[in-house]
Amino acid sequence: xxxxxKIVFNKEFFNIKDTLECGQIxxxxxxxxxxxVISRDxxxxxxxxxxxxxxxxxxxxxxxxxxxxxxxxxxxxxxNDALKTGVKILVDAVEKGKGIRILNQDKTETLFSFIVSQxxxxxxxxxxxxxxxxxxxxxxxxxxxxxxAFPTIDKLAVMGEKFYKEIGLGYRAEYIRRLAxxxxxxxxxxxxxxxxxxxxxxxxxxxxxxxxKVADCVALFGYHRSDSFxxxxxxxxVYREDFNGTLNDRNKIxxxxxxxxxxxSGYYQQYLFFxxxxxxxxx
DNA sequence: AGCCAGGTCTTCG
DNA sequence: CGAAGACATGGC
Numbered sequence: 273x274x275x276x277x278k279i280v281f282n283k284e285f286f287n288i289k290d291t292l293e294c295g296q297i298x299x300x301x302x303x304x305x306x307x308x309v310i311s312r313d314x315x316x317x318x319x320x321x322x323x324x325x326x327x328x329x330x331x332x333x334x335x336x337x338x339x340x341x342x343x344x345x346x347x348x349x350x351x352n353d354a355l356k357t358g359v360k361i362l363v364d365a366v367e368k369g370k371g372i373r374i375l376n377q378d379k380t381e382t383l384f385s386f387i388v389s390q391x392x393x394x395x396x397x398x399x400x401x402x403x404x405x406x407x408x409x410x411x412x413x414x415x416x417x418x419x420x421a422f423p424t425i426d427k428l429a430v431m432g433e434k435f436y437k438e439i440g441l442g443y444r445a446e447y448i449r450r451l452a453x454x455x456x457x458x459x460x461x462x463x464x465x466x467x468x469x470x471x472x473x474x475x476x477x478x479x480x481x482x483x484x485k486v487a488d489c490v491a492l493f494g495y496h497r498s499d500s501f502x503x504x505x506x507x508x509x510v511y512r513e514d515f516n517g518t519l520n521d522r523n524k525i526x527x528x529x530x531x532x533x534x535x536x537s538g539y540y541q542q543y544l545f546f547x548x549x550x551x552x553x554x555x
Numbered sequence: 556a557g558c559c560a561g562g563t564c565t566t567c568g
Numbered sequence: 569c570g571a572a573g574a575c576a577t578g579g580c
Contacts, residue, residue, distance in 0.1 A: 295561055386561075393560040393579055400577095442576030447563085483563045504561035521570085522562090545561075 276415070277334040279327040285347035286325045287371025288318045294372050294546040296493045298385050298398045299405070299422070308414075310405075311340055312378050313421035315414035330414070342373045342496075350539050357533070361514040362540055365547030372542050375493060379461050381422045382494035383476070386486045387447050396440070403439045428452035447481025454479070469497045484523050498538035501529040507541065510548050 292300045292307055299310040306319025316329040316337050329337050338344070347370070354366045384404075389397050408423035408431070429452040436445035455461070464472050469491055476487035488502035503511070503522040511517040511525050519525050530537045 387563095389560090390562040391560060391575085392562085392577080395580095396560080396578060437576085440577065443563095443574085444576080481563070485562055489561070502561070505559080506561065 275331065276328045277331040279329075279334065279338055279341075279343070280324045281327075281341075281343055283320055283323055283325040283371065285351070285371060286341065286343070286373055287369075288320060288325050290369055290372045290546065291341070291375070292318075294369070294542055295394060295549075296375055296489075296542065297377060298389075298394070298401050299381075301398075308419070310412075310419055310421070311336075312381065313410060313412055315412055315419055316340075317415060328415075339376050342376055345373070347373060350536060353536055354540055354543065357540075361510065361547070362543060365540075365543040368550060369543045369546040372546055374496065374498070374539060374542060376496055377493050378422070379464075379490070379494040380425070380455070383461060383479075383482075383486075383490050384422075384428075384448060384451065386489040386493075387444060387451065387481050388441065389489070390444065390481075390483075390486060392444075400440050407435075407439065425452055425455045429456035444481065450480050465495060469495075469499050472497065473500070484526065488526060492538040492541070499530060499535050501526045501533070501537040501541045503529075504545075506545055506548050510544050514548075 288307060292309065297309070300307050303317065304319075306317055309316045309318060314329065314333045314336060316327050316333070318325065318327050320326070327337050327341065351366050351370045354362050357363075385397070385401055388400050405420035405422055408427040409420035412419045412421050428448075431449065431452070433445050433449050436448050441448060464475050467475065472491055472495060473484070473487045476482050476490055477484060482490075485502055485504055488500045491497040491500040492502060503526045508522065508525065511519075511529075517525065517528070519528060529541070533540050
């Protein structure tokens, strides 16, 4: 067996469980005393040991996962900025979730995944994406076990609506199929990287099945645009219950949060989303 | 059993 | 414009 690379990082601002379970990624699962994470055709095994969070991966993937987990960024500063806002629920959220990091995920995977996510629950989203990978993705070997890469566009583009319905996509089947076809026909979402966030979102919303919420998630988790603030059912609850908000249009709610939080909006959104669900679960 | 899930599209005032 | 319904499916 080939030797693995190891990334060791202080766990105070890098909590593996919280980072993975806060709803930004769907391709991971518990394994032994840690988690296996899959991105593109790469795998990592993540676990805690003493004061450290540790990532094991193939040597050639080390830089990829270092960037994937956003380990270049100073989350002490981000959390500190959040505390300085004095917004109570955000302060509470940061205390509980300061180990969350915003991942740098593959743009294509993020786009497909968040189209699947619409009006859907997280366990089922995970299941559908897993089935998609098992059905069409290349086999990957990692630590003596087999996993499946996210499928290529070529594979995705030849499947019919029937296949997508059979794996449980329901009415989202056509969204996924048409996206795959248009990407095979030359739509290049990597090129959007040069656009400013508002133009990036316009381009994403142009796609069939992509609305403002999905566009915000793709901008944040795929393009690392922290000046976006996805508003879903949970965040809408935060807005009403904790900010006493009265707006109804989610687009306007998103704009309102961005006007409050600026460049850090996306980070704060994750803390709030994480915290609201944490509270709800422990009721 | 029935409500809800990291919403979007279509249609109708 | 904004509001209201339709949409598939299964988790809880």
